[in-house]
Every structure is written in C-alpha cells, then in structure tokens.
Amino acid sequence: MASSRPFAFKVSMAAAAIGIALLSATALRAAEPKQGGSLSISLESDLPTLDPLGFASFNDREAGLILYDTLLDIDPKGNVVPNIAEKIEASPDVMSFKLTLRSGVTFSDGTAYDAAAVVKNFQRIMDPKNRCRCVSDLSTIDKIEATGPLEVSIKMKTPSAHFPATLADVAGMVVSPTAVEKYGADFGNHGVGAGPFKLKEWQRGAQVVFDRNPTYWRKPAHLDEVVLRPMPDEQTRYASLKAGNLDIVMNAAARDVLDAQQQKRFQVLNPGSLATNFVQINMGAPDVSDIRVRQALAYSLDRVAYNKAINRGLYKIANTPFGTGLFPHEQVDGYPSYDLAKAKKLVQDYGKPIKIKLSINAAPVSTLAAQALQQMWKKAGIETEIIPLEQVQLVRAAATRDYQVMLYRWAGGADPDKNVHQFFHSKGTVNRVNFNNPEMDKLLDAGRATTDQAERLKIYRQVNNLLAKELPYLFLTYFDNISLVNPAVKGLTPIPDGLLRLHSVWKDK
Structure with missing residues (x-):
C-alpha cells in the first residue's frame, strides 16, 4: 500500500x-x-x-x-x-x-x-x-x-x-x-x-x-x-x-x-437533504411494465399542487434521486413535467384499462398523499386502489418486490453511488423496481471508477437522464430530515x- x-x-x-x-x-x-x-x-x-x-x-x-x-x-x-x-x-x-x-x-x-x-x-x-x-x-x-x-x-x-x-x-x-x-x-x-x-x-x-x-x-x-x-x-x-x-x-x-x-x-433542526420521496414502480408488474403507463403516471402528477396539499409547500420538488447536499442534484434533462393532456393521450394509446395498486405506509399523512395521487391519476383515466401496510410490512414488500406501485422514500448516503447503484444496477441487492438496463449498469460502474468530481457529475447526469426516460421512480419532493x-x-x-x-x-x- x-x-x-x-x-x-x-x-x-x-x-x-x-x-x-x-x-x-x-x-x-x-x-x-x-x-x-x-x-x-x-x-x-x-x-x-x-x-x-x-x-x-x-x-x-x-x-x-x-x-x-x-x-x-x-x-x-x-x-x-x-x-x-x-x-x-x-x-x-x-x-x-x-x-x-x-x-x-x-x-x-x-x-x-x-x-x-x-x-x-x-x-x-x-x-x-x-x-x-x-x-x-x-x-x-x-x-x-x-x-x-x-x-x-x-x-x-x-x-x-x-x-x-x-x-x-x-x-x-x-x-x-x-x-x-x-x-x-x-x-x-x-x-x-x-x-x-x-x-x-x-x-x-x-x-x-x-x-x-x-x-x-x-x-x-x-x-x-x-x-x-x-x-x-x-x-x-x-x-x-x-x-x-x-x-x-x-x-x-x-x-x-x-x-x-x-x-x-x-x-x-434541518440539515438539508441527501435524497428523495418518490413513487417506486415494480417494472415487472402488470400494466406498469409498459413505458406508456409509467409516462402517463408521471405526466398526470401535478407535483406543485401535491407539495402544497401534503407538505404545505415546505419541500423542494425533486427531479433526481440526489438531494440538495449531493453534487448531481437537479442535473437532469427532460424529467416529465405536469401535462394532463399528454397523460390522457398515453392512456388512450395503451388501449386497455389501467388499474394501479398503490402500497403505502398506513400512517395518516401517507394516506392523504396516496389519495392526492389517486385523484390526479384518475383525471388521466387511471384507477388506483390504495393498500395500507405497517412500516415493517411495507419495507418487506419492497424488498421482495411484492407490490405494483409504492409510495416510498430513501434518506440517502454521503456518496451519490449510495442513492443509485444498489437500487438500479441489475445486480443491486435492493433493486426493488426490477430495473435491468445494460446502459445503466455501465454508467453506475463508471461512477465507482473515478474520484474526479467533474467526470462523476457527467456520469450521474446521464444516470438522471436515463431514470427520467425509463421512470422506475416518479420523484415527488426532496427528503428533508x-x-x-x-x-x-x-x-x-x-x-x-x-x-x-x-x-x-x-x-x-
């Protein structure tokens, strides 16, 4: 050494x-x-x-x-x-x-x-x-x-x-x-x-x-x-x-x-943020395995209205998995913004009834958040059943991929890698969303291969762009602890x- x-x-x-x-x-x-x-x-x-x-x-x-x-x-x-x-x-x-x-x-x-x-x-x-x-x-x-x-x-x-x-x-x-x-x-x-x-x-x-x-x-x-x-x-x-x-x-x-x-x-005590609140999608589950459905879910979310209703507007809208304390924060091109007309068109193009099962923590605030999501998706023609679970059950269901769509959060880690590699690499041990993409694997491995921050920023921007394209997560707000x-x-x-x-x-x- x-x-x-x-x-x-x-x-x-x-x-x-x-x-x-x-x-x-x-x-x-x-x-x-x-x-x-x-x-x-x-x-x-x-x-x-x-x-x-x-x-x-x-x-x-x-x-x-x-x-x-x-x-x-x-x-x-x-x-x-x-x-x-x-x-x-x-x-x-x-x-x-x-x-x-x-x-x-x-x-x-x-x-x-x-x-x-x-x-x-x-x-x-x-x-x-x-x-x-x-x-x-x-x-x-x-x-x-x-x-x-x-x-x-x-x-x-x-x-x-x-x-x-x-x-x-x-x-x-x-x-x-x-x-x-x-x-x-x-x-x-x-x-x-x-x-x-x-x-x-x-x-x-x-x-x-x-x-x-x-x-x-x-x-x-x-x-x-x-x-x-x-x-x-x-x-x-x-x-x-x-x-x-x-x-x-x-x-x-x-x-x-x-x-x-x-x-x-x-x-x-507000130390800032390392990560996000989001809706995670089991990409191997019915309906949501189709990119058109995931896009429709994303475009029908009025996240500004959601944040005002659920969080009194306190938190910052999220477009990446990296909170305000991480350098790839908001380094993304083209994350879907609210567009109800586009969401309705995607539902129409899909051509089949879309029924979502949304798993949540049974706490009252999660129920309110789920109801807000339910109402927004309904405007696009998507029906949602809310499934409340105790926190330990929710974490277990996420780990075993026993869900279709789930309201979730990740508190984040001190390196950007902590927010993405284990979740989106095909061999990630907590890849809860069934994400399997060779391009993502290559990017995540490259992020571990250099300590040059400028180079890592380029890599994680590409990670963000791929997430915005494939939508395994629908980002809501940054998670302030x-x-x-x-x-x-x-x-x-x-x-x-x-x-x-x-x-x-x-x-x-």
Missing part, C-alpha cells in the same frame, strides 16, 4: 441547506454540558432488528448509530471524515484501501475493537447466506485482511470511489464478534457494538431503552439513557413533544415544522444524512 494516499471525499453541501438550520451548533456548545438525564426520541415504526444485517430504514440506521457508531462519519458540510477508523488511505486508482483503527477501542462487552474484529464483520456482511441489505456497497471487495493489529487492508475487484462513504453508513457499523458467537441467530435481539450507548431493554412496539456505554471510545456520553419510542401517527408525536413526553420528533410533518417555526417553542427538538436538549449538530449523533448531547435540566 505504499502508493496509497489519504482519501478526501466531499459531498458539496449547498450553503443554503445549511443556512436553513435554525439550530446553531456554536450556540448549542456555548453552555457547560450537564451530566445525566434521559432523552426520548420518536420513531415512525418499531425496529425489526438490532442487527445491521437487517437494517433498511432511517429508523434502523438511527438505532445503529446509537449502538455501533461507524468506522467513518460525515461532518456538517458533508465530508466523509475519520471516526473509529482514524485514517483511510486509497490507492490512486481506488483499487485498494487501508484503514487504520484507533487504539484502545472496545465493544461494550469488553471485546477488543481491532483489525480482526473488523475483518470478521466484513466477512459476515459479505456472506451471501446472511443476506445483508448493504452487501451491494461491498460488492467490489476482492480481499480483506488484517495487516496489523489496528490495520485493515482491502483490495478491490474494480475501482471503488464510493467505498469510503459506505463506511459512514450501515457497512461501517461493526458488531462484537464475541456477541455474534454467543447469541448466534438471536443476535438481532441483543445488538452489541461500540457506540455511545448499549441496549438495556426492548419492549416490542413500545420502546427501546439504551444505557450509557461507560467504555465509549471518545468519552462516556453525558446522558444516562436514550429511549426510542415507535409512534406511527404524526399528530401523536407532535402532541407528545408539546406535552413534554418526548424530547425529539424525527422526520417531523410539514405542518408541525411550520407550527414550530411560528410558535418558536422548539428548536428546528427535519427534527423538532425540546429547547432543553443541547449539543446536537446538523448532519446532512439527518441522523442524530448523540455522544455529545446533553439536557439542561
């Missing part, structure tokens, strides 16, 4: 997106932190597992940060930065990498967090029988080995510019090998990592309680505990915050954000992925 160099990867975060944040990191750190207390955070649904192998949603990833932390992290400007791995070096051709771990880090069960543990974790993720949803991120790895007690060397099969950013996400959440051996298939109910907190209690459907990890590698957290509470109903979440029964509402409803801004009672926060909560820093880093958070009692 003598030719390797420090890897610097930056997501260009728009200044305006950072400027939206009403929560100033500088102001939050001004007071002296106080020790103790419990922090209560709402989730949109219960967790399916505490094992990163099964993480798929925004909620899962938040729990993962609490329990495991990550090898690398993202800073407020979108840079991938050191974390438990104090350094990552890349060869000029991004065909090999070297991780250097911090000395003295342990998992909460006392197991050493060393190179051997990291190698075992990668092997576990990459084992096909474990079916990790993040395995697509690591599909280019050829060989991984411990080349020193705290040094991990990785050789790639193909160039992998995306790789460092994956280590700031689920693939960088390393589990205790001792705990995996101890619990086996039941590890998902225990979840032992090296994060700032460790599992105390999990009452399914009610709450997950985490205690401070006294051996956390930075220094023990200020808080005594963190409680995650699944609350599918948005009104209940905001009411609980106002009543003092919650400290943080993540992914707050637009009406609640606007109310909080007006009342100035709560802190509004806005949290509403009790003013007593201090020490939060806005990070573009919207996830909360709680190691430095404290409460002013």
